[in-house]
Amino acid sequence: MRRGQRRRQAQRACPALELVADDPDRDARVFEPVTAAVEGLTPGVEVVRAGVVAVPARGPSRYFGGEEAVAELLVDRVAEAGVECQVGVADGLFTATLAARRGLVVPPEGGPGFLAPLGIGELDQPAERLAGRAELVDLLRRLGLRTLGEFAELPAADVLNRFGTAGALAHRLAAGLEERAPSRRRPPPDLTVEEEFDPPVTRVDSAAFAAKAIGERLHAELARRGLACVRLGIRARTEGGTELERVWRCAEPLTAEGVRDRVRWQLDGWLRVAGDGGLDGGIAELVLDPREVIGADALQLDLLSGEAETSAGERAGRALVRVQGLLGPESVWRGVIGGGRGPGERVRLVPWGDPPTPERPAERPWPGAVPSPTPERFATGPVPVAVLDESGAEVGVDERDELTATPHSVVAGKGSPRRILGWAGPWTAAPLVRLQVVLEPNSEMGERALLLAGDGSAWWVEGIYE
Template sequence: MTVRTLVVWCPDWPVTAALSTAGLDQQVPAAVFAANRVVACSAAARAEGVRRGDRRRTAQGRCPELVVFEEDLERDARVFEPVAAAVERLATGIEVVRPGLVALPVRGPVGYFGSEQAVAERLIDQVAGEQGVECQVGIADGLYAATLAARTGLVVPAGGSAEFLAPLGIAELDQPAERRGPERAALVDLLRRLGLRTLGAFAALTERDVASRFGADGVCAHRLARGAEERPPSRRRPPDDLGVTQTPDPPLDRVDAAAFAARALAESLHDKLAAVGLACTRLGVHARTEHGEELGRVWRCAEPLTPTGIADRVRWQLDGWLRAEDRPTAGLVRLWLVPEEVVDATALQLGLWHGGAEDPGTGAERAGRALVRVQGLLGPEGVFTGVLGGGRGPSDRVRAVPWGEQRLPSADPDAPWPGRLPAPSPATVPAEPVAVEVLDDSAAPVGVTGRHVLTGAPAQVVLGGGPPRAVLAWAGPWSAEERWWERERRRSRLQVVLDDAEQTALLLVREDKRWTVEGIYD
């Protein structure tokens, strides 16, 4: 059963927060960048052609007067705290999903104001009147549907979330602000290539088929597409003794001291939950001042929180309290964290790098030290990491870099590469080329003409002098002429699927009038 949910959404919040901090007018064209790409832009910038995902040079070329800011999550959370407080003064029980978006069960406010439409109007007036911030309200069954409804200020009728979601594009499963990682983006790309271009088409599949083909993340995405909650309703309530408390001495009144306390509390809470096999998905952050003031806020998270994720949210919240205009009248003498909702810890599966650059921590440091030790045993060329760069084929694009050296691509990956092999890339690239013959129905060799056309339809493939193997399907060719040192290099690529028990898929490349195996697909 899904909960009737109201979402208050402030569009382009990173830009709004950045302009507010800089003291600039909200109507100027501005954009926030991370890794040299636009992650959010103002309406004025969009009117000039700036879009999310644009490179900085492209964005500034389209809008020369663009005001540029770097991504700062602490700034976003700090400036958003007064907005969240304004919403809470009208409707209690709010949860901060991320800076710029809060959610709350709609049942309580409706009982007081009379209707969902009245609640939405009062909240919009409240935020605009107190904070001067534009916002939109969406109401639907479940957080996901309500969040999408907020984009158009829509109140979805009860029981109508699935119908509302059905015509929306499949890309809505990968919300950039949710930071779900590359797995969700890869899932969306795969669904699109399979012809499932809307949420309704994906929702029409059975959950059993989705689980067998797409795994756990696919099941979560499938539940969202159907208008259900991402996690089943039988979520475990945490025992009362899982909260952690700290009594700072002296009282906290500085942001740097609060950041140190946040990390210690986060690690303590994570260790306590891990000991009983749980992970937190809704985190309550609470504090008490010397004058007895009580502060509290609940953060809702799409994914189970890592120690760094917990520490970030605690730090953001303390930063918002301590730097707000109506900041507490005294220092914080007690801090405590409460896991408001938990899931099995198997939902939190950390990789070797403990989240890598997005979640730096002791796990990444330990892995780095281990690789240095291995490198000491095997020599500098004993440990390599791959760097993806520009090129047309898989062997061209990946550069192996010894551990510890600067990880720079051999060529610009964003430059145009005519004749580039389309996705997906092969899983295995042979270290040495494997000779192969491609034959048509009459057993005549298949070549490529000067106009980049095959001389015949591939019907058989002979690998390394073995018996001919029938071709089940093929695609291509993709041809390109390249300058390799001082000579012209002309290569054509062809994909074939062999009619054998494994249905082996190969990437073949033709150069100097001979075919070789360049890659093998899983």
């Protein structure tokens, strides 16, 4: 039997089949004790959806003696909660989920090989509520791509052009790559959303209502900042003061509905425990804490806001993420200005999508800094030069960081010397000294200015004013 099968066929395969209506809320309630059982064995449990939990494998497998040993322990522990389970181990969440359904341990780096022969339909996982994923799978099938491997072999750039961001995301999954977008980051601390309930929530229907309100608040808050959540912490306090916490992890950015569903499922799960007398009262306070967010550009924007109107910043962000898709996350940068004495030290380049924090504070004084303007271009490789005085002897630096003679010309390599029309410095930022020189014209471009750096024994071009 498999998902998506017709009822008649399923009943033919298994005559004793009992039919139950689809009810994610009930699933979530029933699943909470399983999550609790796994949590009893290892910390860091993250719920993917009712029926699937993820745990980091590295810590526990070292502690319990190997991944297989952990898998066995998990099966035993969950059996004590009254259900059977399957365990899979792999590099990423998507791959691990498929491995679990087959009870496999996929070795490190073995993800792509494991995924390649699997059917293309595996891309359409339930509970993600991804608009268009089923249509995408259907389209890929009609294009003759039957396995994940065949899809993964297409060049990423072509997939992006043909199927857009949603297609590129699916392509990364099929190739066994990290499922999340390159611009993953920790959210700013003030993004949590809180709600107090008076009277406390004790019934499932009031939980659903509470989940809708607080979920939409969080989602709107994230969307306002151009973010979407991929790991959601849900914390609750009961009337009696017990603190509950659960982390939901998602392979793909949560939509407004996705947030709401997970909050409701979690509340249902806790209330079931409460109904069994396991909790001291109803839920009095709820906190949503996005643990990990990504730029909303990774999600199709219309899923987020439903508005066609997008700001210049959003349009730019989407184009830049697209370039990251072409060249990799470490291809698009933005510069952040901080403190420092050399012109290179003052700029930190951060990959697009990462938080722009400077390396060194800009405010404090930096003695020895060369006054502005800064050269527009750094020399990207070493360009050694000699600074000569009028007699053609090399100009160096003495122990008091003064020049040993008056500079007259600069020569690079075997070239002819270029006369110095003006110079300024040196500025000392131990162990380096820096010198500005203006060279006579040798083309229609006119005068040329350079920033030279020296360490006492040699000079080289650090920056070019152009």
